[in-house]
Each structure stands twice: as structure tokens, then as C-alpha cells.
Amino acid sequence: GNSVTQMEGPVTLSEEAFLTINCTYTATGYPSLFWYVQYPGEGLQLLLKATKADDKGSNKGFEATYRKETTSFHLEKGSVQVSDSAVYFCALYLGGGGNKLTFGTGTQLKVEL
């Protein structure tokens, strides 16, 4: 079946530190890949996406590259801010049927001054 595995959190960083949150996937086809973010008290919202191999998604300083050879979609940011503190979810989408997303467990990021 299809699945997403993320690194466990919480991840605690100092402001301006480099961030990597690992995500790997297993899929029966060629999925689109997503990172969703959930800020405290809010719903999940799309952060970035990549629809095919070697695509790079980027938004708000975050980046992730779709690596088919390693089935990975790691999230990176060069310099995190306190306002980046949130839970980050990696997800895949294969379309068809009910058009559903398959999520990972989420990784909580805490950024401290």
C-alpha cells in the first residue's frame, strides 16, 4: 500500500538554524508529494508541493525536492524563525478513486530565540 514516513519530533532549533525534516514514501504509482503545515490553533494548510521527479517545491523559504531514486521529499529551510514553529506533515497523492491524500505522522518543530 501507499505510506509516508517522517522523522519523529519534536525538533527543537534555535532561530536562524538550518532545518531538515526527513520524509520518505512508498507508493504503487507516481505520486505527487506535499508538505502541509499546521500552526497552533489552525487547520492544515498547503506549504509546498512537487508533482514529478526532480521537481522542487518552494514557499516561504522552505524547499523540498522530489527524489524518485531515494523515494524522498525532505523539507529544508536555511534559517528558521520562531514563527515557523508548527507541525509539518508530509503527504502523497495518487489521484483516482476519492482523490485522497496519504499523510505521515507529522513532525513538530519548535524554534527558540
Added chain:
Amino acid sequence: EPEVTQTPSHQVTQMGQEVILRCVPISNHLYFYWYRQILGQKVEFLVSFYNNEISEKSEIFDDQFSVERPDGSNFTLKIRSTKLEDSAMYFCASKITGVNTGELFFGEGSRLTVL
């Protein structure tokens, strides 16, 4: 900016009671979803709904669960007889139809606690 809204934000109920979670999707969206997240676990797909019928459901979505779009704006999830293991955060989401994409718009979630 249009958003998906969910009520209640938190509900506490006794085991065996019926619970209805409500969602108002974005007005021009036609695909609707329920997901749930048990504390510390994955966000799990429950059901998708399109054109007034269920288009897909997971193994979790057994006979105790039902969904309805009663009035053209609300989208509800009913749990007929709650169990302890139904305690979770329930997320509603919607999507514009005709776009083959995983870009869903989520609500803030309804936390269900079953005692």
C-alpha cells in the same frame, strides 16, 4: 480568504453516545473529506464525498460512521455509538472539483474525547 470551518472545536462525550461533527466547506468546492488523527499517530483518511455520495472510504469508516450533506452548505460526520478509540482530532477538508490535485483545504479540526 475563504476557509473551511468546523464545529465544535472540542467535544467530550460518554462512550456509546452519538456525536455529530459539523463542517462548512468552501462554497465553490465539491469534493469533501474527513480525516482523523489519533494523538501521536498518522493523519488517517476516513471518507471522501462527491456529488452527494461517498466516493471512497477507508477500513476505519465502518457502520458506526456516516456522512451527510444535509443542506448544500454543511458536511457532517456522525459517529453513532462512540468508542474510546474514537478519541481523536477530526479534520474536514474540501477541494475544487475537476482539478486532479492533492491540494485540499482543511479546517482547524474538532477534537473528540470519548470517556
